[in-house]
Amino acid sequence: MKNIFDIVIDKVNEFKNPTCVGLDPDISKIPNHIKQKNLDIYGNTRKAVGKCFVEFNKGIIDATKDVVGVYKPQMAFYESYGVEGIQAFIDTVQYLKSLNKIVIEDAKRNDIGNTALSYAKSHLGEIELINSTERIYDVDLITINGYLGSDGIKPFVEISNKFNKGAFVLAKTSNKSSVDIQDTISIYKNKNIKHYLMMMEFIKKWGEGTEGSNGYICLGAVIGTTFPKDAKIIREKFPECFFLVPGYGIQGGKAEDIISCFNANGTGAIISSSRQISFAYQDIKYNEKEYGLAAREVTIQMRDDIRSVLYGNKLWI
Amino acid sequence: MKNIFDIVIDKVNEFKNPTCVGLDPDISKIPNHIKQKNLDIYGNTRKAVGKCFVEFNKGIIDATKDVVGVYKPQMAFYESYGVEGIQAFIDTVQYLKSLNKIVIEDAKRNDIGNTALSYAKSHLGEIELINSTERIYDVDLITINGYLGSDGIKPFVEISNKFNKGAFVLAKTSNKSSVDIQDTISIYKNKNIKHYLMMMEFIKKWGEGTEGSNGYICLGAVIGTTFPKDAKIIREKFPECFFLVPGYGIQGGKAEDIISCFNANGTGAIISSSRQISFAYQDIKYNEKEYGLAAREVTIQMRDDIRSVLYGNKLWI
Numbered sequence: 001m002k003n004i005f006d007i008v009i010d011k012v013n014e015f016k017n018p019t020c021v022g023l024d025p026d027i028s029k030i031p032n033h034i035k036q037k038n039l040d041i042y043g044n045t046r047k048a049v050g051k052c053f054v055e056f057n058k059g060i061i062d063a064t065k066d067v068v069g070v071y072k073p074q075m076a077f078y079e080s081y082g083v084e085g086i087q088a089f090i091d092t093v094q095y096l097k098s099l100n101k102i103v104i105e106d107a108k109r110n111d112i113g114n115t116a117l118s119y120a121k122s123h124l125g126e127i128e129l130i131n132s133t134e135r136i137y138d139v140d141l142i143t144i145n146g147y148l149g150s151d152g153i154k155p156f157v158e159i160s161n162k163f164n165k166g167a168f169v170l171a172k173t174s175n176k177s178s179v180d181i182q183d184t185i186s187i188y189k190n191k192n193i194k195h196y197l198m199m200m201e202f203i204k205k206w207g208e209g210t211e212g213s214n215g216y217i218c219l220g221a222v223i224g225t226t227f228p229k230d231a232k233i234i235r236e237k238f239p240e241c242f243f244l245v246p247g248y249g250i251q252g253g254k255a256e257d258i259i260s261c262f263n264a265n266g267t268g269a270i271i272s273s274s275r276q277i278s279f280a281y282q283d284i285k286y287n288e289k290e291y292g293l294a295a296r297e298v299t300i301q302m303r304d305d306i307r308s309v310l311y312g313n314k315l316w317i
Numbered sequence: 318m319k320n321i322f323d324i325v326i327d328k329v330n331e332f333k334n335p336t337c338v339g340l341d342p343d344i345s346k347i348p349n350h351i352k353q354k355n356l357d358i359y360g361n362t363r364k365a366v367g368k369c370f371v372e373f374n375k376g377i378i379d380a381t382k383d384v385v386g387v388y389k390p391q392m393a394f395y396e397s398y399g400v401e402g403i404q405a406f407i408d409t410v411q412y413l414k415s416l417n418k419i420v421i422e423d424a425k426r427n428d429i430g431n432t433a434l435s436y437a438k439s440h441l442g443e444i445e446l447i448n449s450t451e452r453i454y455d456v457d458l459i460t461i462n463g464y465l466g467s468d469g470i471k472p473f474v475e476i477s478n479k480f481n482k483g484a485f486v487l488a489k490t491s492n493k494s495s496v497d498i499q500d501t502i503s504i505y506k507n508k509n510i511k512h513y514l515m516m517m518e519f520i521k522k523w524g525e526g527t528e529g530s531n532g533y534i535c536l537g538a539v540i541g542t543t544f545p546k547d548a549k550i551i552r553e554k555f556p557e558c559f560f561l562v563p564g565y566g567i568q569g570g571k572a573e574d575i576i577s578c579f580n581a582n583g584t585g586a587i588i589s590s591s592r593q594i595s596f597a598y599q600d601i602k603y604n605e606k607e608y609g610l611a612a613r614e615v616t617i618q619m620r621d622d623i624r625s626v627l628y629g630n631k632l633w634i
Contacts, residue, residue, distance in 0.1 A: 024432070027445055035447050044448045052447075076432045080439035082407060082453045083400045090399060108427050110462055112492040115341070115393045122397035128344055130352050130369075131361045136399045145427055147464045148490055149497030173465055175429040180466030180519060186512070187502040195503070195512075202497060 003212030004140060004166035005220070005242045009267050011069035011102050017303045018262070018310075019248075020070035020104060021295075022274025023060065023092060024077050025053040029279045031288035034059075050084035053077075054091045056291075060278055061095065063292030064299045071096050072244075072272050075107040093139060103139040104244065104270070108170065110145035110152050117155035124156070124165040141166045143222055143244065146199055146206075153206045157218060161210060166218040166242075169203045172196040172234065174224025174247025196230065200238050207241070214267060216242045225258050225271065232260035235268070243269040248302065249276035255305035266310060273302055320529030321457060321483035322537070322559045326584050328386035328419050334620045335579070335627075337387035337421060338612075339563075339591025340377065340409060341394050342370040346596045348605035351376075367401035370394075371408045373608075377595055378412060380609030381616045388413050389561075389589050392424040410456060420456040421561065421587070425487060427462035427469050434472035441473070441482040458483045460539055460561065463516055463523075470523045474535060478527060483535040483559075486520045489513040489551065491541025491564025513547065517555050524558070531584060533559045542575050542588065549577035552585070560586040565619065566593035572622035583627060590619055 012018045027035070030052050038055070042048035061071065078089035096103050109119045123142045126133040144156055146169045156167045172182050182196040200221060207217030220242035223231050235243070245261050248254075248271050261269040280294035281287070329335045344352070347369050355372070359365035378388065395406035413420050426436045440459045443450040461473055463486045473484045489499050499513040517538060524534030537559035540548050552560070562578050565571075565588050578586035597611035598604070 026431075027447060039447050044446050046444075046446065046451075046453070048447055074428075074432055076426075076428055076435045079396075079403075080435045080444050080453070082439075083403050086396075086400050086403050106428075108462075109393075110425050110427070111391075111393055112490065112494075114343075115391055118393045118397045122399075127363075127397050129361050129363065130344060130356050130365055134363075136363070136397070145425075145462050145464055147462055147487055147498055148492060149494030149499070151492040151494040170464055173429065175465060175468040177429075177466030177468040181464055181516070182466070184515065185504040187504070187509070192504070198501065199498070 001212060002164070003210060003216065003218050004160065004164055005216035005218070006212040006214050007140070007164070008070065008102055008242070008270065009214055012267070012270070015067065015069040016307070017068050018269060019068060019271045019273070019299075019302050019306060020072050021060065021064055021068050021277050021299055022106070022272055023057050023071055023073040024274045024278060025056055026077065026279070027052060029282065030056050031281070031291050033289055046081045046084040049081050050088035053085070053088040057092045058095060059292040060295045061099070063296040064277075065099055065101070067296065067299050067303060070102045070104065070270055072104040072106050072274070074274065075105055090137065093137065097138070102141070104141045104143070104168070105137065105139040106143050108143050108145050110148055112148050112151040113155075116152045117159070120155040120159035125159040125163045141168060141220070143168045143170065145170050146202060150202075150206060153219070157206060157210060160218040166220060168220040168222045168244040169199070171199045171203065171221040172223050172227060172230050174226045178224065197234065197237070200234055200241065203241060204238060211240065215240055216268070220244055222246065223261060225254070225261070228257035228260050235260055235263065239263055239268070244272060245269050246272045246274075249273040255309040258306060259309050262310060271302070271306055273298070277302075318529060319481070320527060320533070320535050321477065321481055322533035322535070323529040323531050324457070324481070325387065325419055325559070325587065326531055329584070329587070332384065332386040333624070334385050335586060336385060336565075336588045336590070336616075336619050336623060337389050338377065338381055338385050338594050338616055339423070339589055340374050340388055340390040341591045341595060342373055343394065343596070344369060346599065347373050348598070348608050350606055363398045363401040366398050367405035370402070370405040374409045375412060376609040377612045378416070380613040381594075382416055382418070384613065384616050384620060387419045387421065387587055389421040389423050389591070391591065392422055407454065410454065414455070419458070421458045421460070421485070422454065422456040423460045425460050425462050427465055429465050429468040430472075433469045434476070437472040437476035442476040442480045458485060458537070460485045460487065462487050463519060467519075467523060470536070474523060474527060477535040483537060485537040485539050485561040486516070488516045488520065488538040489540050489544060489547050491543045495541065514551070514554070517551055517558065520558060521555060528557065532557055533585070537561055539563065540578060542571070542578070545574035545577050552577055552580065556580050556585070561589060562586050563589045563591070566590040572626045575623060576626050579627060588619070588623055590615070594619075
């Protein structure tokens with residue numbers, strides 16, 4: 001049976017590109033012509049900000065849609081604007097789906113029992129109205145946090161199985177202070193192992209039995225590019241787990257570091273970059289009206305860098 | 318200087334009640350007269366569900382507002398209905414604030430750097446519009462998850478200090494599978510300790526320097542009632558940390574178990590119950606139109622149970 005990661009692999013092959021573009025809008029960095037237009041129409045309101053987000057995102061998406069098949073909106077930046085921000089998130093996801101893109105929602109949700117089920121149903125499945133059910137966020141994959149244990153993860157596995165969706169559980173994140181908790185030594189089955197490796201053991205256990213045609217379970221793992229040695233160890237021990245790899249670009253991750261995130265057959269990871277793409281116009285020689293062109297250039301650069309490290313002179317596997 | 322937990326202690330003293338009422342609406346359990354009314358007005362839509370949530374919550378709040386000073390809406394149940402659910406959350410919080418209640422948002426948010434700051438600003442502080450800032454969710458306290466380390470927590474401390482707010486970090490949760498991760502043995506400063514105790518060490522460190530008049534730091538901890546022996550150990554080692562204690566009632570926590578969550582002076586914990594209060598009408602002999610009366614009875618019972626265990630024959634400290 002095909003699961004979500006078979007669909008992801010098909011999409012990666014379609015674009016010959018194992019990367020994804022993050023959509024993390026920041027009103028202070030959105031080009032002035034977009035801000036002024038929405039300010040004129042909606043005033044200095046949350047609605048104006050939400051409209052700016054959607055317009056800006058569509059510019060990024062349109063400029064990169066022939067290059068990449070997977071996008072990752074970060075929920076925090078939308079949720080922060082309440083109703084109007086959530087509307088912008090939903091509008092962005094719907095636009096991506098109209099273009100047949102895969103959407104990874106970066107939300108790091110976590111809770112237990114019925115509450116976790118409520119998150120899983122609304123983000124990946126269907127919610128209950130008074131007399132029927134309907135889809136609402138309907139993303140393909142969501143990031144989640146495993147600190148609460150199996151009670152918190154099983155609802156996501158259940159809903160993923162039902163709707164052919166999936167989740168990435170935080171394991172070894174790309175930030176410097178990921179060492180605080182994730183790198184401590186845990187005693188697991190009488191062995192001393194790093195905490196993130198124990199989390200990986202749980203992810204493997206929680207996802208058991210959900211393997212798709214390519215052998216990946218429906219629970220992936222978030223593994224930062226910024227710790228390539230750690231990624232290598234995790235990749236070798238957990239070939240059945242698909243990685244979401246943030247931190248490429250702005251957080252210091254480099255193309256040569258990411259090769260260890262892939263399995264030998266060249267699958268098993270999606271490499272993500274967000275701000276470095278969205279706000280590329282601030283870093284490279286474009287004016288702010290050309291923010292889409294700037295984003296496109298950096299997206300192509302990321303694809304080509306990763307291709308060359310992964311496949312050398314061959315364009316694709 | 319007063320911090321958020323001084324304000325919480327004042328509120329607890331005002332009501333002589335160290336408990337809080339959870340507001341976790343579930344459309345399948347909301348009384349039919351509320352559903353029918355909103356169905357007639359808004360049709361079978363998310364808007365109807367959102368309106369049901371607010372009406373139902375107001376019924377619970379009005380029936381308990383002379384008994385308790387702290388409420389805890391669970392964000393998952395609102396967020397699940399998108400724009401209309403977020404509106405219901407905001408309407409509920411605004412109603413609570415109009416009654417001078419303290420609001421703990423149960424959201425278990427977590428991320429790093431700018432993203433964590435975005436969560437902190439929007440839920441506890443102010444967001445940036447195009448030309449100004451404004452408050453949006455504006456709750457008093459939020460639950461957060463510390464798995465990402467200090468990068469993820471510092472933005473919440475920074476915003477808490479600025480706006481006199483606070484956060485509860487997940488430490489030892491009330492669900493059965495909290496043992497998966499939280500009870501494993503970690504090696505911390507050359508000692509073998511349970512993982513949740515290590516998390517507590519980090520919470521203490523992250524909150525250092527934020528102590529208020531009563532000695533509590535602005536970062537509290539979520540500690541389930543369902544593991545009273547663990548709670549006792551944590552309480553003794555971390556007197557500067559205020560506890561949010563869910564799991565009372567439906568998850569199996571009992572009044573005699575919770576005494577260990579308080580410091581010797583009778584402060585240091587808020588005990589929470591949600592579904593057992595909201596949907597009490599299904600368990601005790603009331604008809605569904607009397608759901609507020611049922612909630613009131615259970616809220617008073619919880620207060621009195623905890624008072625009697627904490628203070629014996631004395632009504633209050």
